Amino acid sequence: MLKKLGFVSKLLLYKAQGFLSLKRCDIMSVINEYYREDFLKLNKKDIAVILPHCLIHDKCPAKFSKFDGVLCSKCKLCGCGEIYALAVQKGYQFYISPSVGFTKRLVRRKKLKGVIGVACDYEIERGIHSEKITNNGVKIDSRDIKTQGIHLNVFDCVKNSVDWEKIKKLL
Ligand code: SF4
Numbered sequence: 001m002l003k004k005l006g007f008v009s010k011l012l013l014y015k016a017q018g019f020l021s022l023k024r025c026d027i028m029s030v031i032n033e034y035y036r037e038d039f040l041k042l043n044k045k046d047i048a049v050i051l052p053h054c055l056i057h058d059k060c061p062a063k064f065s066k067f068d069g070v071l072c073s074k075c076k077l078c079g080c081g082e083i084y085a086l087a088v089q090k091g092y093q094f095y096i097s098p099s100v101g102f103t104k105r106l107v108r109r110k111k112l113k114g115v116i117g118v119a120c121d122y123e124i125e126r127g128i129h130s131e132k133i134t135n136n137g138v139k140i141d142s143r144d145i146k147t148q149g150i151h152l153n154v155f156d157c158v159k160n161s162v163d164w165e166k167i168k169k170l171l
Contacts, residue, residue, distance in 0.1 A: 004135045007034045011133060028124055028149045035137065039114050039146040044091035047114035049171065050106065051080055052152065053098045054160035055118070062096075067109065070096035079164040083171075090171050092116070100127070107140045115145055116170055118162055120152040 007030070014027045039047075053070055056062070057077035062070045072094075074081030080096055087094040093110060097103040100123060107115065119127070127138075137144030148170060153161040 003034070007135060011128075015128065027128060028151060031133065032148050035146045035148065038137075039148055042114045042146060045093070046112060047116065048093035048095055048106065048110060048112050049083060049087040049116045049167075050094075050103055051083065051096045051118050052120075052123075052160070053096055054120075054152070054157050055080055055162060056096060058159065064098075068095060069098060069102060069106070072096055079162075083164065083167055086168060086171055092171065104140055107143065107145060111143075112145060113143070114147070116148050116150075116167070118150045118152055118167065120155040120160070122155045124149070124151070 010025070010030050011027070014025065014030075055078060056070060056072075059077060060070070061075055061077075062072050065071055070080075072080050072084050074084055076082075084094045093112070095103075095106055097106060103115075103117070106112070127133075132139035134144065137146045139145075150162060150166050150170065153163070
């Protein structure tokens, strides 16, 4: 009970500090920590690693599927292919998504229960204010999704970067 109250109050405080332009905590770490225990209980086949399209190389040869996103061919031009191979080896699903809306559709279509996601500060901030973040998970339709997130290095929709080692460690 105390843990739940602590989580809710940290979320509320984070939003309030934003309105007042005060220095805030790393909210993704707070969310990761709160969901981690339940996330670790999930079956890996119900969890997807979802990377954003801004991580792919500008000469990426992959085809795009309107159902599964960027179909990485592990060409090694960017780090996504290595994460793809590792994710599948560990039993996770893997996708590269072109947008937040697409990611939500993936969650519905693939009946996901957990997501290892990578996002920029802008998208995280948007999500904090627009998504229903509850004690049981991030609500998408009637599903409570346990998330574990990692920050992108910068806010750049075309050429972005991430700490690939952090993703591997999380897997
Ligand atoms: S590794 Fe995958 S995502 Fe990256 S450039 Fe190659 S095909 Fe595209």
